[in-house]
Amino acid sequence: MKFNPNKHDRKSLRLIAYDYGQIGDYFVTICTENKECFLGNIRNHKMYLSEIGKIAHKYWKEIPEHFPHFKLDEFIVMPNHIHGIVTITENMVGAQNMVGAQNFAPLRDHKNKFGPQSKNLSSIVRGFKMAVTKYAKMNDISFAWQRAFYDHIIRDEKSFNNIREYIRNNPLCWEENSENVDYLPQISNTEREKRANRYYKDLFC
Numbered sequence: 001m002k003f004n005p006n007k008h009d010r011k012s013l014r015l016i017a018y019d020y021g022q023i024g025d026y027f028v029t030i031c032t033e034n035k036e037c038f039l040g041n042i043r044n045h046k047m048y049l050s051e052i053g054k055i056a057h058k059y060w061k062e063i064p065e066h067f068p069h070f071k072l073d074e075f076i077v078m079p080n081h082i083h084g085i086v087t088i089t090e091n092m093v094g095a096q097n098m099v100g101a102q103n104f105a106p107l108r109d110h111k112n113k114f115g116p117q118s119k120n121l122s123s124i125v126r127g128f129k130m131a132v133t134k135y136a137k138m139n140d141i142s143f144a145w146q147r148a149f150y151d152h153i154i155r156d157e158k159s160f161n162n163i164r165e166y167i168r169n170n171p172l173c174w175e176e177n178s179e180n181v182d183y184l185p186q187i188s189n190t191e192r193e194k195r196a197n198r199y200y201k202d203l204f205c
Contacts, residue, residue: 023088025154026121027163030082033144037079042174052143053077055135067124074164083167125149
Protein backbone atom coordinates (compact mmCIF):
# COMPACT_ATOMS: atom_id res chain seq x y z
CA MET A 1 0.00 0.00 0.00
CA LYS A 2 1.34 3.43 -0.91
CA PHE A 3 1.54 6.07 1.82
CA ASN A 4 -1.17 8.70 1.76
CA PRO A 5 -0.68 11.49 4.33
CA ASN A 6 -4.40 12.28 4.27
CA LYS A 7 -5.46 8.73 5.10
CA HIS A 8 -2.68 7.46 7.37
CA ASP A 9 -3.35 8.91 10.81
CA ARG A 10 -0.13 9.18 12.77
CA LYS A 11 -1.91 7.89 15.85
CA SER A 12 -1.77 4.45 14.23
CA LEU A 13 1.93 3.96 14.30
CA ARG A 14 3.42 0.60 15.17
CA LEU A 15 2.98 -2.58 13.21
CA ILE A 16 1.52 -5.22 15.51
CA ALA A 17 3.97 -8.03 16.30
CA TYR A 18 6.86 -6.27 14.52
CA ASP A 19 10.10 -6.04 16.48
CA TYR A 20 11.35 -2.48 16.20
CA GLY A 21 14.61 -3.48 17.87
CA GLN A 22 15.83 -5.62 15.01
CA ILE A 23 18.33 -4.69 12.31
CA GLY A 24 16.81 -2.55 9.59
CA ASP A 25 16.26 0.86 8.01
CA TYR A 26 13.42 3.09 9.18
CA PHE A 27 11.94 6.33 7.86
CA VAL A 28 10.86 8.46 10.82
CA THR A 29 8.70 11.59 10.93
CA ILE A 30 8.23 13.54 14.16
CA CYS A 31 5.75 16.44 14.22
CA THR A 32 5.30 19.36 16.56
CA GLU A 33 2.08 19.77 18.51
CA ASN A 34 -0.75 20.99 16.27
CA LYS A 35 1.90 21.29 13.54
CA GLU A 36 3.00 24.64 14.90
CA CYS A 37 6.12 25.98 13.15
CA PHE A 38 8.28 26.01 16.28
CA LEU A 39 11.39 24.74 14.50
CA GLY A 40 11.86 27.56 11.99
CA ASN A 41 10.53 28.72 8.65
CA ILE A 42 11.03 28.33 4.92
CA ARG A 43 12.10 31.31 2.81
CA ASN A 44 12.92 30.99 -0.87
CA HIS A 45 12.90 27.19 -0.58
CA LYS A 46 15.52 27.24 2.17
CA MET A 47 15.03 26.17 5.78
CA TYR A 48 15.97 28.68 8.50
CA LEU A 49 16.11 27.11 11.95
CA SER A 50 14.81 28.78 15.09
CA GLU A 51 16.73 28.38 18.35
CA ILE A 52 14.82 25.23 19.26
CA GLY A 53 15.12 24.06 15.65
CA LYS A 54 18.91 24.29 15.94
CA ILE A 55 18.79 22.28 19.15
CA ALA A 56 16.62 19.61 17.48
CA HIS A 57 19.10 19.46 14.60
CA LYS A 58 22.05 19.19 17.00
CA TYR A 59 20.45 16.54 19.21
CA TRP A 60 19.36 14.43 16.24
CA LYS A 61 22.94 14.36 14.94
CA GLU A 62 24.12 13.27 18.39
CA ILE A 63 21.86 10.20 18.57
CA PRO A 64 24.63 7.73 17.59
CA GLU A 65 26.85 9.12 20.37
CA HIS A 66 24.28 7.92 22.89
CA PHE A 67 22.97 4.88 21.06
CA PRO A 68 25.90 3.18 19.28
CA HIS A 69 23.70 0.61 17.50
CA PHE A 70 21.85 3.38 15.67
CA LYS A 71 23.18 4.98 12.49
CA LEU A 72 21.76 8.12 10.88
CA ASP A 73 21.36 8.71 7.16
CA GLU A 74 19.58 11.63 5.47
CA PHE A 75 17.51 13.87 7.74
CA ILE A 76 16.04 17.36 7.78
CA VAL A 77 14.45 19.65 10.33
CA MET A 78 11.43 21.38 8.80
CA PRO A 79 9.27 24.16 10.34
CA ASN A 80 6.93 21.75 12.12
CA HIS A 81 8.39 18.28 11.63
CA ILE A 82 11.55 16.24 11.27
CA HIS A 83 12.18 13.58 8.65
CA GLY A 84 15.04 11.13 9.07
CA ILE A 85 16.33 7.73 8.06
CA VAL A 86 17.57 5.66 10.99
CA THR A 87 19.37 2.33 10.72
CA ILE A 88 19.59 -0.21 13.54
CA THR A 89 22.93 -1.93 12.93
CA GLU A 90 22.66 -4.68 15.56
CA ASN A 91 19.75 -6.70 16.87
CA MET A 92 18.67 -5.06 20.11
CA VAL A 93 16.56 -7.94 21.44
CA GLY A 94 19.05 -10.24 23.15
CA ALA A 95 20.96 -9.04 26.18
CA GLN A 96 24.17 -10.25 24.57
CA ASN A 97 23.72 -7.63 21.87
CA MET A 98 23.01 -4.75 24.19
CA VAL A 99 25.48 -2.13 25.34
CA GLY A 100 25.00 -1.59 29.05
CA ALA A 101 24.61 1.86 30.51
CA GLN A 102 28.02 1.50 32.11
CA ASN A 103 29.57 1.30 28.63
CA PHE A 104 27.58 4.18 27.22
CA ALA A 105 29.60 7.05 25.71
CA PRO A 106 28.78 10.11 27.88
CA LEU A 107 28.30 13.68 26.74
CA ARG A 108 30.53 16.55 27.76
CA ASP A 109 28.67 16.92 31.06
CA HIS A 110 29.03 13.17 31.65
CA LYS A 111 25.29 12.70 31.49
CA ASN A 112 23.21 11.17 28.73
CA LYS A 113 20.53 13.76 28.03
CA PHE A 114 18.56 11.09 26.14
CA GLY A 115 18.13 9.02 29.30
CA PRO A 116 19.09 5.33 29.77
CA GLN A 117 20.21 3.08 26.90
CA SER A 118 17.09 1.85 25.09
CA LYS A 119 16.18 -1.20 23.08
CA ASN A 120 14.12 -0.04 20.13
CA LEU A 121 13.22 2.75 17.73
CA SER A 122 10.39 4.11 19.88
CA SER A 123 12.69 4.47 22.87
CA ILE A 124 15.26 6.40 20.84
CA VAL A 125 12.65 8.80 19.44
CA ARG A 126 11.11 9.24 22.88
CA GLY A 127 14.51 10.09 24.36
CA PHE A 128 15.24 12.58 21.58
CA LYS A 129 11.89 14.30 22.02
CA MET A 130 12.36 14.51 25.78
CA ALA A 131 15.82 16.06 25.37
CA VAL A 132 14.55 18.80 23.04
CA THR A 133 11.54 19.47 25.27
CA LYS A 134 13.76 19.70 28.34
CA TYR A 135 15.95 22.31 26.62
CA ALA A 136 12.88 24.32 25.64
CA LYS A 137 11.53 24.30 29.20
CA MET A 138 14.90 25.22 30.72
CA ASN A 139 15.22 28.16 28.32
CA ASP A 140 11.58 29.30 28.49
CA ILE A 141 10.92 28.52 24.82
CA SER A 142 7.35 27.86 23.69
CA PHE A 143 7.50 24.36 22.23
CA ALA A 144 5.82 20.95 22.25
CA TRP A 145 5.89 17.73 20.21
CA GLN A 146 2.95 15.78 18.87
CA ARG A 147 2.42 12.87 21.24
CA ALA A 148 3.36 10.12 18.81
CA PHE A 149 5.46 9.76 15.65
CA TYR A 150 5.24 8.07 12.27
CA ASP A 151 7.60 5.39 11.01
CA HIS A 152 7.95 3.30 7.86
CA ILE A 153 10.07 0.16 7.53
CA ILE A 154 12.26 0.56 4.45
CA ARG A 155 12.17 -2.73 2.57
CA ASP A 156 14.57 -2.26 -0.37
CA GLU A 157 17.21 -0.02 -1.95
CA LYS A 158 14.80 1.65 -4.37
CA SER A 159 12.54 2.77 -1.56
CA PHE A 160 15.57 3.84 0.49
CA ASN A 161 16.83 6.07 -2.32
CA ASN A 162 13.37 7.50 -3.00
CA ILE A 163 12.94 8.44 0.64
CA ARG A 164 16.42 9.93 0.81
CA GLU A 165 15.67 12.13 -2.20
CA TYR A 166 12.30 13.11 -0.75
CA ILE A 167 13.96 14.26 2.47
CA ARG A 168 16.56 16.30 0.59
CA ASN A 169 13.90 18.01 -1.51
CA ASN A 170 11.48 18.70 1.35
CA PRO A 171 12.14 22.47 1.57
CA LEU A 172 11.54 22.82 -2.18
CA CYS A 173 8.08 21.30 -1.78
CA TRP A 174 7.03 23.12 1.39
CA GLU A 175 4.18 25.08 -0.20
CA GLU A 176 2.46 21.83 -1.14
CA ASN A 177 3.72 19.77 1.80
CA SER A 178 1.06 17.80 3.66
CA GLU A 179 2.41 19.22 6.94
CA ASN A 180 2.05 22.86 5.87
CA VAL A 181 -1.15 23.86 7.66
CA ASP A 182 -0.88 27.47 6.46
CA TYR A 183 -1.02 26.45 2.81
CA LEU A 184 -3.25 23.39 2.69
CA PRO A 185 -6.51 25.03 3.89
CA GLN A 186 -6.44 27.15 0.74
CA ILE A 187 -7.10 24.15 -1.50
CA SER A 188 -9.84 21.53 -1.65
CA ASN A 189 -9.47 18.11 -0.07
CA THR A 190 -9.42 16.54 -3.54
CA GLU A 191 -6.67 18.81 -4.79
CA ARG A 192 -4.77 18.37 -1.55
CA GLU A 193 -4.82 14.59 -2.00
CA LYS A 194 -3.73 14.86 -5.63
CA ARG A 195 -0.76 17.03 -4.73
CA ALA A 196 0.22 14.86 -1.79
CA ASN A 197 0.05 11.75 -3.97
CA ARG A 198 2.40 13.32 -6.50
CA TYR A 199 5.10 13.65 -3.86
CA TYR A 200 4.52 10.27 -2.21
CA LYS A 201 4.01 8.32 -5.45
CA ASP A 202 6.24 5.26 -5.44
CA LEU A 203 8.13 6.59 -2.42
CA PHE A 204 7.54 3.45 -0.40
CA CYS A 205 7.26 0.90 -3.20
